Amino acid sequence: MTDYSVLVPFVPRRPEQLLPFAGLVRWTGAHRLWQGQGMITEPHQGFAHAAGAGFRVPTGLGVTLMPMRHPYEAALQAKSLSLTTGESVVAGFGPGSRDLQRAMRGEPYRSPLTASREYLTAVRAALTGTPEALDGEYWHQAGRIAPLPGPRIDLGLGVLRPKMAEVAGELADVAITWLTPARYLARHLVPALAAGARRAGRPAPRVTAIVPVALTGDDRDPARLALASNGAHLGLPHYRDMLRRGGVALPDGGFADGDETAQALALVKGDAFLYGTAEEVREKLAAYTEAGVDEIVLNVTGVASLHGPQAASQELKALLASLGLA
Template identity: 50%
Template sequence: MTNAPLPTPGVIVPVQITRPDTVAPFATLVRDTDARRLWTGQGFATDAHQVFAHLAGRGLAVPTGISVGLMALRHPFEAALQARTLSVVTGFPVVAGYGPGEPEFVEALGGTRYPAPVSFSRRYAQEVRSLLHGEPAPADGGHRAGRARLPAFDHPMPEVGLGVLRPAMARAAGAVADVAITWLTPPPYVARTIVPALEAGAAGRRTPAPGPGSDGRPTVPRIVTVVPVALAGKGRDPEVLAFHAARHHMSVPHYADMLRRAGVALDPADPRASSRALIESGAFVTGDADQVVGALERYRDAGVDEVVLNPAGVLATEGLPAAVRDVEEILAAVASRNRVAGRSGEEAKTRG
């Protein structure tokens, strides 16, 4: 563990959005603190792009991210157009994350499942990114966007992300994405599995690291990890909070497989034991504010660029105001930790 500043976390709205007022407290928190970005997942009740644009019109224009939108719902051209539009409306580059989703959902929409979800995801992200950068979609793209281009003008450039849980998708993200977005991935798993796979995928990438003095090495996507969190408190049962934060994900095959690869002993017959395993692995973070910050530092040390605080367990058990308070207190603790680290760094320079 280093004494370097901890990157300020982002915040995710951990619920299906049925009205913008649900999101407004989180957007206000991002606007009024150092929080890095406001995130949401795939919306089925409302569309995230439109909700974020509505909030921007209300004076809550903040950096945003979508983790992750399902590819089956949008042609790559439409996905690129929506991501660019949201960046223009908010004035900040959106992180547009995409994922294949569950096979049953894909089949329900299109009549068939993706024969190779990882390859499809790689092509989709490459098409979206090419369109955003003013290039035609690759000729071998899964949607055959062909010579179609987005009209060119200056705007904040979105980042294209892929949802990543296992090595194959991490290699795909390394090859074509700007961001790899993970959920529930314990720090050791990120360091030992995700990071090497991203680097392997990026090895053949043609886009070198940008900027003066570039050594020409491929750009490896930065890692964003969504981490369920809850502060310890009187009457709070951490295992109950962990269960409510991750109950769906623990039942989905690709998440369950990732967690088992990470050494998390899930027991479908014993939800409390599974929740305890999540806590012990660091996939669910709880404790007082300083302990939570310490756990977030382990994510940084594992290679995560942006931790996204997910107060889903608190929201499910205590409601929206309590979830916002938890996030606010954690952000304040991160800011305090970074002030101390900054002073220590200045003192070290002075002594040197």
């Protein structure tokens, strides 16, 4: 059975802006409240504020960026969040773009795969009290958090390509994807997760897909919604490569050189950005379950960007109702 969760569809500037979305998880059948890395406010603090306001819900960080915090501090933040909310936490991590790595470290990771493998190993060691120190190429970690009973913490890894999926298969509890069509998951990522898990002699991690979506409406333009949601990703070569491998017929040439509307409509036609009636969207979401996804996170950032947070909240309510969860 696939769980359905919700993504906070913007970076809150004030913590109370988070509360309507935490309320959706509290009062409906939504499984978990997710947020990505914020560059204005941090998701850990927003989730803690929601807990203090009475909305103690399971949370997911999808994903926070490795160059921004040491593995011990990442483990401590995850542990603090689990104890503050009293609920389970999925602490997802990713190496970020090469530009971000250079900005934070002075140079990009020579091997993002090695950096990610070391990072997850170090975070888990800090959480579980593994006595061996990690002295890797990118991270040194010998600290341990004092053992204290608390809610479950699962470690996630953001995956876009099969090689990173294999690392997730070896080490992660959850593989987290963003903008990945169901076809790409089924053909490329899920098999790679299984291969990595087999090598490590462990079960394959759960799969969480963060899926951009919007419902039809008289005031709705699917191309504008897709651009508002994922226009930045259309300019990144590794995302364009993934989308094409996932069956999305992006026009030739770079995003900057092509027609933005045509590029965005390719996302819609290729079911990377799901757009349609509630029934049509529900049928498209079923493809993710068939691909092996355990949790689908409904991402309505396009609606929030063009029509505001209240419209985004109503959109999520309608989607959850169509799925029998509200």
